[in-house]
Amino acid sequence: MTSIADRVLQGDVRAAARLMRDLDDAVPSARAALQELFPRTGRAFVVGLTGAPGAGKSSLTDRLVAHHRAAGKTVGVVAVDPTSPYTGGAILGDRIRMQDHALDPGVFIRSMATRGNLGGLSRATAGVVAVMDAMGKDVVVVETVGVGQDEIEVAALAHTVVVVAVPGLGDDVQAIKAGVLEIADVFAVNKADREGADRTVRDLQQMLELRRQTATRPGLEHDAAHELRGSPAWSPDDPAFWEPPIVKTVAVRDEGVGDLLAAIERHRQHLEATGQRRAREVARARAAFLALLRDRLLAGALERLAAEEGHLDALAARIADHVEDPFRLADELAARLGA
Amino acid sequence: MTSIADRVLQGDVRAAARLMRDLDDAVPSARAALQELFPRTGRAFVVGLTGAPGAGKSSLTDRLVAHHRAAGKTVGVVAVDPTSPYTGGAILGDRIRMQDHALDPGVFIRSMATRGNLGGLSRATAGVVAVMDAMGKDVVVVETVGVGQDEIEVAALAHTVVVVAVPGLGDDVQAIKAGVLEIADVFAVNKADREGADRTVRDLQQMLELRRQTATRPGLEHDAAHELRGSPAWSPDDPAFWEPPIVKTVAVRDEGVGDLLAAIERHRQHLEATGQRRAREVARARAAFLALLRDRLLAGALERLAAEEGHLDALAARIADHVEDPFRLADELAARLGA
Numbered sequence: 001m002t003s004i005a006d007r008v009l010q011g012d013v014r015a016a017a018r019l020m021r022d023l024d025d026a027v028p029s030a031r032a033a034l035q036e037l038f039p040r041t042g043r044a045f046v047v048g049l050t051g052a053p054g055a056g057k058s059s060l061t062d063r064l065v066a067h068h069r070a071a072g073k074t075v076g077v078v079a080v081d082p083t084s085p086y087t088g089g090a091i092l093g094d095r096i097r098m099q100d101h102a103l104d105p106g107v108f109i110r111s112m113a114t115r116g117n118l119g120g121l122s123r124a125t126a127g128v129v130a131v132m133d134a135m136g137k138d139v140v141v142v143e144t145v146g147v148g149q150d151e152i153e154v155a156a157l158a159h160t161v162v163v164v165a166v167p168g169l170g171d172d173v174q175a176i177k178a179g180v181l182e183i184a185d186v187f188a189v190n191k192a193d194r195e196g197a198d199r200t201v202r203d204l205q206q207m208l209e210l211r212r213q214t215a216t217r218p219g220l221e222h223d224a225a226h227e228l229r230g231s232p233a234w235s236p237d238d239p240a241f242w243e244p245p246i247v248k249t250v251a252v253r254d255e256g257v258g259d260l261l262a263a264i265e266r267h268r269q270h271l272e273a274t275g276q277r278r279a280r281e282v283a284r285a286r287a288a289f290l291a292l293l294r295d296r297l298l299a300g301a302l303e304r305l306a307a308e309e310g311h312l313d314a315l316a317a318r319i320a321d322h323v324e325d326p327f328r329l330a331d332e333l334a335a336r337l338g339a
Numbered sequence: 340m341t342s343i344a345d346r347v348l349q350g351d352v353r354a355a356a357r358l359m360r361d362l363d364d365a366v367p368s369a370r371a372a373l374q375e376l377f378p379r380t381g382r383a384f385v386v387g388l389t390g391a392p393g394a395g396k397s398s399l400t401d402r403l404v405a406h407h408r409a410a411g412k413t414v415g416v417v418a419v420d421p422t423s424p425y426t427g428g429a430i431l432g433d434r435i436r437m438q439d440h441a442l443d444p445g446v447f448i449r450s451m452a453t454r455g456n457l458g459g460l461s462r463a464t465a466g467v468v469a470v471m472d473a474m475g476k477d478v479v480v481v482e483t484v485g486v487g488q489d490e491i492e493v494a495a496l497a498h499t500v501v502v503v504a505v506p507g508l509g510d511d512v513q514a515i516k517a518g519v520l521e522i523a524d525v526f527a528v529n530k531a532d533r534e535g536a537d538r539t540v541r542d543l544q545q546m547l548e549l550r551r552q553t554a555t556r557p558g559l560e561h562d563a564a565h566e567l568r569g570s571p572a573w574s575p576d577d578p579a580f581w582e583p584p585i586v587k588t589v590a591v592r593d594e595g596v597g598d599l600l601a602a603i604e605r606h607r608q609h610l611e612a613t614g615q616r617r618a619r620e621v622a623r624a625r626a627a628f629l630a631l632l633r634d635r636l637l638a639g640a641l642e643r644l645a646a647e648e649g650h651l652d653a654l655a656a657r658i659a660d661h662v663e664d665p666f667r668l669a670d671e672l673a674a675r676l677g678a
Contacts, residue, residue, distance in 0.1 A: 286655035
């Protein structure tokens with residue numbers, strides 16, 4: 001019998017779609033398929049696209065896909081929408097626009113439902129990216145909404161992260177931009193025909209200037225971005241230093257998209273010339289391995305727990321009543337398991 | 340020597356602040372202090388407050404604190420700001436307003452830096468809530484920005500979750516509202532003096548109507564909200580069913596805040612009358628225990644790994660080069676550890 005992984009490698013789109021759905025639903029058999037695909041992954045260039053709601057990320061993704069296709073490249077798109085984690089992907093909205101590409105066999109689009117995937121969003125997304133990679137897609141675009149820890153983990157899957165800003169957002173949203181400063185490789189100021197676009201560009205320039213000045217502040221090496229993305233160079237004196245370019249775009253009118261692609265390409269070349277592409281891939285491999293190990297250990301422990309101590313829910317009830325101490329329980333169980 | 344936990348229980352505010360900082364930084368010794376405090380926790384009523392950037396959550400938190408204080412209750416505030424995960428809490432902004440309460444010994448305010456706490460945001464927040472609980476705070480308000488998976492995990496710490504909406508946000512933000520539908524116990528339409536407030540109320544009413552109609556859709560029991568919050572009743576026929584009230588507020592003018600508090604209080608009574616308060620606490624205890632167990636197992640495995648296989652980074656490099664398979668490595672190591 002041909003495995004689902006074999007069928008994916010033979011270009012069977014329905015098999016790929018099924019595997020991706022299984023990854024999104026955390027179906028256990030999907031893990032074996034990913035393992036089978038693993039030797040065939042690692043070739044796609046992964047672009048992350050993130051920003052606040054309303055920034056026009058989907059339109060920009062749509063245009064990036066069109067430009068890549070015009071250049072003869074095949075493209076995968078993973079749309080991560082953590083803003084609707086419970087709807088099972090029912091909210092279509094922007095996704096509908098992508099239908100332009102629905103009949104193009106060189107494009108594969110997948111929306112992550114994220115439902116039932118609590119705490120595993122970044123893992124499921126990594127799996128879907130791996131499937132597209134194994135399918136031979138030249139470029140995979142991962143589009144995420146907002147910037148929380150999950151989004152940052154998702155962004156860490158990418159070689160190049162594009163942060164999409166828009167003119168005229170309030171102070172709270174400016175704070176979001178500051179939050180993404182450490183993961184941005186390229187800034188796109190989208191809807192740049194709106195009033196205030198130049199101010200948004202200047203704000204970003206100021207933030208980058210501030211970043212250069214504080215490049216050596218102590219403790220930065222412990223940052224999450226560091227942990228997930230290798231060791232980026234924050235000091236302008238470092239030859240590996242990269243100053244994120246700021247590109248103005250009007251996605252719905254297809255303006256500036258060529259400039260954005262050129263900026264992404266320059267960043268790709270920078271990553272390769274400085275060895276940072278590999279550093280990012282090693283950091284990602286480390287995180288993926290630890291996640292797999294954690295899963296495997298917990299699954300084993302829960303089996304033992306069920307056999308020895310009865311149902312987990314009964315334990316949880318005793319903890320909720322404060323008659324059992326969860327810290328002691330965890331220590332004891334781990335010790336019995338030899339950990 | 341008096342332990343830090345003893346000092347917290349004696350009302351030592353500086354000891355509490357230090358412990359919270361250690362929790363935020365994931366300092367190992369903080370775990371022992373939490374364990375010591377555990378028997379003294381479980382009394383505070385925890386209110387979650389979440390919503391899109393710009394919704395005025397901090398102003399509303401500020402007003403809730405003032406009203407609780409006027410009623411003689413002590414209050415803890417945990418401000419989770421995942422929009423600035425790398426700044427070490429440097430972005431003050433809204434926080435400054437809370438300075439009104441800075442000199443009030445009945446109020447304890449803590450901003451979570453979240454830096455260095457990748458994937459552990461909800462855990463660190465749970466720890467800080469536990470410290471405030473052990474300090475004897477009657478009410479703890481957990482304020483979070485946006486709605487990603489992290490925010491939902493943080494919201495799951497709460498007995499009552501208030502989702503703050505505002506008039507006049509775009510379609511993408513409406514999608515956010517749909518995403519929080521399953522965790523909202525109370526809706527506050529803040530900035531209700533703005534144009535479009537009534538439309539926002541109607542939109543929310545329509546979404547709640549849709550939820551009633553789809554209450555029985557299959558598969559809902561696998562939802563993340565279910566996993567984290569016990570077994571809420573989605574069907575209006577269930578006696579435990581709760582229809583989230585929608586309250587209009589203008590936090591900066593202190594309007595509607597009494598109504599919001601009354602709605603929270605009605606929800607608290609509903610939780611207790613239907614046994615759902617306990618169900619939420621059991622679900623939370625279960626998640627907390629599993630997180631502790633996972634940590635403990637992984638720490639043990641990494642120790643063994645370091646002893647047997649050399650540095651984790653070298654393994655990660657071999658995985659990145661695709662000469663080692665992370666799935667096989669994880670399985671083998673777990674098997675050797677007896678899991």
